[in-house]
Amino acid sequence: MNWIKKNRNTTYLFAFIFAIIVILMVINRDTTSYTNIEVQEGDTLWSLSGLYKGDLSKSEWVSLVKDKNNIIDGRIIAGHTLSIPAYKKTNTNKKGIELASENE
Structure with a gap:
């Protein structure tokens, strides 16, 4: 938990990248x-x-x-x-x- 507090910007960046990947997977799904x-x-x-x-x-x-x-x-x-x-x-x-x- 200390690492997350110390590296807040890095945590936000990882969360943002993860969200983008999930969105792209949903958009590109063959329906x-x-x-x-x-x-x-x-x-x-x-x-x-x-x-x-x-x-x-x-x-x-x-x-x-x-x-x-x-x-x-x-x-x-x-x-x-x-x-x-x-x-x-x-x-x-x-x-x-x-x-x-x-x-x-």
């Missing part, structure tokens, strides 16, 4: 949830991005999948499993037509 898919014959990252990208651009989705699966050259092999971002596609009615039923 994206992932799901697994099996690669089929003829699949490419670009074609899969059209099916699973959600609100991301195709290039953003491909980049995320490459990083998550440690893919360097962009090639994927049929039968292998890929971990992909689990984004829900929004089901929007492009024509703005709403159907009513007699039961409602």
